[in-house]
Amino acid sequence: MPGENLTRLEAEERAALVQVHDYDVVLDVTTGPEVFRSTTTVRFQATTPGASTFIDAITAEVHSVTLNGVALDPAEVSDGVRIQLPGLAAENELVVVADGRYMHTGEGLHRFVDPADGEVYLYTQFEVPDSRRMFAVFEQPDLKAAFRFTVTAPSHWQVVSNQPTPEPVAAGEGTATWAFEPTPRMSSYITALIAGPYDVVRDELTSSDGRVIPLGVFSRKSLSQYLDADYIFEKTKQGFAYFEEKFDVPYPFTKYDQLFVPEYNAGAMENAGAVTFTEVYVFRSKVTDAIKERRVVTILHELAHMWFGDLVTMKWWNDLWLNESFAEWASTIATAEATEWVHAWTTFNSMEKSWAYRQDQLPSTHPIVAEIRDLEDVLVNFDGITYAKGGSVLKQLAAWVGIEAFFTGVSAYFKKHAWGNTTLADLLTELEAASGRDLSGWSKLWLETAGVNTLRPEIIADAEGEITSFAVLQSAHPDYPTIRPHRLAIGFYNLVDGKLVRTHRVELDVDGERTDVPELIGLARPDLVLLNDDDLAYAKIRLDDASQAVALANLSKIEDPLARAMVWSSVWDATRDAETGASDYLDLVLGNIAAETESTTLRIVLANAQLAASSYVAPERRGDARRALADGLWELAQQAEAGSDAQFQFVKYFAALAESGSHIDELAALFAGERSLDGLDIDTDLGWELLIALVAAGRAGDAEIDARLESDKTATGQESAAHARAAIPTAEGKQRAWDSIVEADTATNSVVRTTAAGFVRAGDRELLTPFVPRYFDMIGRVWTERSYAIAEKLVELLYPATLANRELVEASHAWLAANADAAPALRRLVVENVAGVERALAAQERDAA
Numbered sequence: 017m018p019g020e021n022l023t024r025l026e027a028e029e030r031a032a033l034v035q036v037h038d039y040d041v042v043l044d045v046t047t048g049p050e051v052f053r054s055t056t057t058v059r060f061q062a063t064t065p066g067a068s069t070f071i072d073a074i075t076a077e078v079h080s081v082t083l084n085g086v087a088l089d090p091a092e093v094s095d096g097v098r099i100q101l102p103g104l105a106a107e108n109e110l111v112v113v114a115d116g117r118y119m120h121t122g123e124g125l126h127r128f129v130d131p132a133d134g135e136v137y138l139y140t141q142f143e144v145p146d147s148r149r150m151f152a153v154f155e156q157p158d159l160k161a162a163f164r165f166t167v168t169a170p171s172h173w174q175v176v177s178n179q180p181t182p183e184p185v186a187a188g189e190g191t192a193t194w195a196f197e198p199t200p201r202m203s204s205y206i207t208a209l210i211a212g213p214y215d216v217v218r219d220e221l222t223s224s225d226g227r228v229i230p231l232g233v234f235s236r237k238s239l240s241q242y243l244d245a246d247y248i249f250e251k252t253k254q255g256f257a258y259f260e261e262k263f264d265v266p267y268p269f270t271k272y273d274q275l276f277v278p279e280y281n282a283g284a285m286e287n288a289g290a291v292t293f294t295e296v297y298v299f300r301s302k303v304t305d306a307i308k309e310r311r312v313v314t315i316l317h318e319l320a321h322m323w324f325g326d327l328v329t330m331k332w333w334n335d336l337w338l339n340e341s342f343a344e345w346a347s348t349i350a351t352a353e354a355t356e357w358v359h360a361w362t363t364f365n366s367m368e369k370s371w372a373y374r375q376d377q378l379p380s381t382h383p384i385v386a387e388i389r390d391l392e393d394v395l396v397n398f399d400g401i402t403y404a405k406g407g408s409v410l411k412q413l414a415a416w417v418g419i420e421a422f423f424t425g426v427s428a429y430f431k432k433h434a435w436g437n438t439t440l441a442d443l444l445t446e447l448e449a450a451s452g453r454d455l456s457g458w459s460k461l462w463l464e465t466a467g468v469n470t471l472r473p474e475i476i477a478d479a480e481g482e483i484t485s486f487a488v489l490q491s492a493h494p495d496y497p498t499i500r501p502h503r504l505a506i507g508f509y510n511l512v513d514g515k516l517v518r519t520h521r522v523e524l525d526v527d528g529e530r531t532d533v534p535e536l537i538g539l540a541r542p543d544l545v546l547l548n549d550d551d552l553a554y555a556k557i558r559l560d561d562a563s564q565a566v567a568l569a570n571l572s573k574i575e576d577p578l579a580r581a582m583v584w585s586s587v588w589d590a591t592r593d594a595e596t597g598a599s600d601y602l603d604l605v606l607g608n609i610a611a612e613t614e615s616t617t618l619r620i621v622l623a624n625a626q627l628a629a630s631s632y633v634a635p636e637r638r639g640d641a642r643r644a645l646a647d648g649l650w651e652l653a654q655q656a657e658a659g660s661d662a663q664f665q666f667v668k669y670f671a672a673l674a675e676s677g678s679h680i681d682e683l684a685a686l687f688a689g690e691r692s693l694d695g696l697d698i699d700t701d702l703g704w705e706l707l708i709a710l711v712a713a714g715r716a717g718d719a720e721i722d723a724r725l726e727s728d729k730t731a732t733g734q735e736s737a738a739h740a741r742a743a744i745p746t747a748e749g750k751q752r753a754w755d756s757i758v759e760a761d762t763a764t765n766s767v768v769r770t771t772a773a774g775f776v777r778a779g780d781r782e783l784l785t786p787f788v789p790r791y792f793d794m795i796g797r798v799w800t801e802r803s804y805a806i807a808e809k810l811v812e813l814l815y816p817a818t819l820a821n822r823e824l825v826e827a828s829h830a831w832l833a834a835n836a837d838a839a840p841a842l843r844r845l846v847v848e849n850v851a852g853v854e855r856a857l858a859a860q861e862r863d864a865a
Contacts, residue, residue: 020074020097022145023390024332027156030069033104034154035061036161038198041151044168045138045211046191051076051115052125056152058112058161062104070098072148072155074124075114082111099152112152121805122281122765124149125209130278132238132730137212139277139292141285144333144394147204157203158331158437164198169211174234176210178202178288180271199288200269201435203329208287210275213237217245221253225266229256232273235298238730239276242300248274251312251355255319258354259346264427268327268434274315278731279766281805283314286321286343293318300732301701304668305615305661309357316355317347323430331437333394337384338440340398341406344368345414348407362578363616364411365551368404370585370620373556374592375400376468378851380844381496384409385440385463392841395804401466408554409462415503415552416458417451425450458501467496470556471526471548473506473563477541486536488526488547490555501527507549507579508542516566516574521549546579557586568604572611581617588624591632592855594862598632601625602641606648615661622649622669629673631820631856634864646673650682659695667696671709675779680713700728704736712743712777735770738763742774750775750783758794758810765805772813784816788824791815792831799842811842815849820856828853 037059044053058071074097078090084105093100099112118127118138124146128137140150148155165177171192175181178199184192199207214234223229231252233245252272260266269289280294297311320343330339348368351360375381384406386397414422425447433442440463444455469492476485488506490499508520519542522535544563548555559567567574567583574580591601605625612618629641649670656663667686674683685691686698687706698706707724710716718741725737742753753775757768778784791814799807816824828850832843 020145021390021392022072022155024334024388027158027332030154031156031158033063033067033069034159035063036154036159037061038162038164039151039153040164040166042166043150043209046168046170047115049118049127049136051117054112054114054116054151056110056112056114058110058152058154060108060110060154060161062106062108065104065106067104068100068102069104070100071110071112071152072097072145073099073112073114073152074116074146074149076117077115079113079115080111081113084108084110097148110152114152116150119149119803120279120764121803122279123803123805126277126279128278128731128764130236130238130731131734135213135237137214137236137278139210139212139275139280140208140287141281141292142205142207142287143285144205145391147207150209153204155204157205157329157333160201160203160329160435160437162198162201163204163207165196165207165209166193167196167209167211168193170213172213173211174214174216176214176232176234176273176275176290177208178206178269178290180230202288202326206286206288206326206329208285208290208292210234210277210290210292214275215240215243217243217249219245219249221256223256223266224260227266227270229267230271232271232275234273234275235295236276236278239295239298239300242298243276244299248315251315252319254354255316255350258350259320259323262423262427263323263430265323265327265430265434268322272319272322274318279764281765283310284318286318286325288322288326291318301699302664302697304619304665306363306619309351309360309363309616312355312357313347313351313360313363315347316350317343320346320350324426327435328430328433329437331439332388333391333397334386334388335438335440336388336394336397337386337402337406338443340403341384341410344403344407345410348411359577359614361551362581362614364407365578365581365585366614366617366620369408369551369554370588371400372404372408372554373468373585373589376405376466377493379847380851381466383464383466392804392839395808396841396844405468405554412462412503412552412554413447413455413458416501417447417453417455421451422447461498461500465496465498465500467493467498468554468556469498469500469502470558471502471504471553472558473545473547473560474530475541475545475560475562481541483536483539483541486533488531488533490526490529490531499527499529501525502548502553502555504547504553504555505549506533506536507546508539509544509546509574509579510542511566511570511573514573516544516570516579518549518576518579523552526553544574546582548582549579551578551582556589557582558590559583559586571604572608577614577617580612581614584617584621588621591624591628591859594855594858597863597865598628598859599634599637599641599863601628602633602645606645606652610652610655610662612662615665618662618665622665626669626672628859630818632859632863634860635821637863642673642675643679646670646675646679649673650679653693657695658693663693663696664702667693668702668705671705674709675713680710680715683709683713684715701732701736704728704733704740708736708740708743708774708777711740712745712774712779714745716740717744731766735766738767739770739774742771743777745778745780745783747783747786750778750787754787754790754814758798758814761802761806765809768806768809769813772809775814776816776818778818781819784819785823787814787816788819788827792827795831795842795846796835796838799839807842808845811845812849815846817849817852817856820853820860822857825850825853825857 040057042055078094081088175194187193219231276295284293324342325339428446474487505523633641653666
């Protein structure tokens with residue numbers, strides 16, 4: 017992997033020398049299961065004739081390299097990653113004929129064989145640096161060009177790229193060739209090829225400029241019966257209408273296909289006009305409402321990228337945050353305002369913001385505008401700062417300048433820089449012009465410094481309860497001492513007819529360590545004061561003592577779901593910071609969660625409760641805490657409305673916690689059909705979750721897994737079986753799981769992920785202790801030998817964080833001390849892993865107090 021890196025300096029030097037006109041890429045995917053033939057013709061200009069440069073091409077074999085009609089020796093100019101180009105002319109034509117290797121890691125051109133029917137499916141995933149795995153390319157976002165793809169494939173396949181699919185021409189027995197029209201000028205990382213016997217549903221819409229835009233939704237044949245294409249088209253059309261109105265720029269491409277593909281590493285990818293999605297979003301079994309909503313947000317996230325990212329693209333990856341943050345913000349506001357998911361900002365608070373706050377308190381936190389020295393820096397910066405904090409800060413910026421001015425500035429930015437590359441300064445220039453606000457100070461404080469502020473109210477009231485002084489106090493962590501300006505609201509909530517409802521709200525600018533709020537003086541002190549009401553600002557919020565007492569006693573009575581989510585978040589954050597005990601948090605959850613109406617809030621709170629019971633309570637209480645939480649969840653599942661989302665989630669988390677005794681008896685009866693809950697269907701995927709729990713508890717094993725897999729001969733079935741086998745609670749079972757993904761290099765990216773999940777699931781944590789030294793012996797080797805997608809999973813997911821003990825912390829720091837020269841991206845992953853354990857130890861100490 018290190019040999020595949022590209023530094024920012026190299027990219028800048030190459031961009032100063034090269035201007036690319038166009039690519040002709042000819043691909044033949046009928047050459048067998050291991051490699052494909054790739055012939056690339058690229059025409060480009062050199063500003064300094066006689067200079068040398070290189071083109072990126074990760075290849076299995078290079079057959080020929082011809083530069084301006086002169087054949088170069090592949091053995092001399094190609095090392096399998098780069099091809100050196102000496103003696104450039106002012107105008108150049110390069111032809112590279114090579115074999116590329118199909119990937120099984122979700123990178124480059126990924127090849128998948130469907131176990132259900134033996135059909136072959138291909139798709140590409142190029143962000144950040146993997147178009148070079150399919151064709152020779154100047155792999156950096158500011159070297160835009162037009163791309164013409166010509167593809168030979170089996171004649172019964174669908175072949176999809178960025179431009180509309182042409183009529184195929186017969187190319188031989190059972191094969192055909194598709195010759196696509198050139199794309200507009202774009203970056204290579206958003207080009208795409210998706211090919212295979214996909215089923216397709218088609219529709220169309222009329223763009224704001226009158227063009228008819230063809231729409232397509234694709235899925236594998238064996239999954240197409242579960243594809244709800246009509247709903248996907250409906251959300252897509254709502255998104256088109258919203259973005260075209262708000263951006264005042266028509267959709268920039270000629271068609272819009274959405275393709276659900278197997279073994280996908282991410283949620284989706286914004287390939288221009290050919291967006292790929294994880295097929296987890298094709299629901300073959302019941303899923304939570306949280307997942308349904310997340311799919312809508314993802315659809316709109318990728319659609320927003322067609323303008324922000326594809327039409328206008330960052331110059332270098334240090335503005336990746338802006339690309340992703342804008343899509344996060346835009347997709348959330350569009351979901352809330354254009355679809356039925358009107359509480360999307362509540363979901364954003366529960367999920368994205370909690371991710372951001374967690375990431376921003378790690379030792380590896382960084383400014384939103386991060387220093388991106390090379391490609392490895394980019395890859396590890398697909399994190400909670402880049403997506404969630406950035407999206408949160410853009411929400412703050414929209415409140416700071418005003419939403420209408422924000423959209424006006426964004427529209428001007430698209431119009432001014434269409435088909436070009438930009439930096440953050442270009443966007444800020446347009447927002448300043450639209451709003452009249454000077455954003456230079458705001459940008460410096462919010463985008464160029466790391467860390468999260470904490471806001472607390474200081475309230476003084478007289479004997480009659482009238483407020484005589486009200487101030488907002490702001491603090492910062494001593495390692496990141498920046499005090500920032502915030503645009504926020506303060507809400508007053510009172511108990512009315514058994515509900516906590518907002519009775520007063522004021523919006524203001526907060527700046528400095530103390531901001532007085534004179535407009536609240538003279539008002540009656542409410543039952544609950546909520547800073548950052550409506551969640552405009554990015555900051556940790558603390559309640560005053562009186563409000564805290566009311567909130568904890570009446571959490572389920574808070575009527576507004578966003579206000580309720582903010583209180584949940586505040587209490588959890590205090591638990592993570594070891595300010596309050598984890599046992600108290602668990603009591604709060606079991607006492608209030610039954611009334612929660614928002615699926616994502618429910619999902620996040622239950623996940624937090626599982627972590628608290630497993631790692632944050634004092635070790636001597638851990639077993640009792642997990643049993644009590646499991647008991648409570650099973651009781652809640654039985655009491656929940658039949659068929660409800662809450663019932664479904666309570667059962668899922670009960671299965672994740674169940675370890676022995678009556679819990680396992682109940683699970684076994686549910687799995688066998690001897691016990692039922694009204695409205696709960698033990699469908700294919702829930703059945704796998706129950707079986708995995710039974711295996712982890714020692715009540716089932718290989719025989720039961722084999723039987724289940726026999727009835728579910730699908731890719732998901734294979735992944736679930738791998739998860740279950742890795743959960744077998746024996747030393748031999750754990751070693752077998754470890755060997756299958758660490759010692760062997762044959763598992764796909766999806767199987768690596770599910771095997772790791774089963775491996776770290778261990779009721780008897782001593783099963784993982786012997787793997788601590790093996791883990792640290794392994795990580796350096798896999799980092800150099802595996803692709804980034806696989807290496808990252810192994811380093812991150814096999815870390816035995818569930819041990820949550822001092823010995824693991826010491827072993828982690830010993831590795832860091834002994835490997836100061838390891839790749840910075842690898843060291844960062846280890847630093848983040850151990851930081852989580854150190855936080856757990858602090859929480860355990862607080863809980864024991």
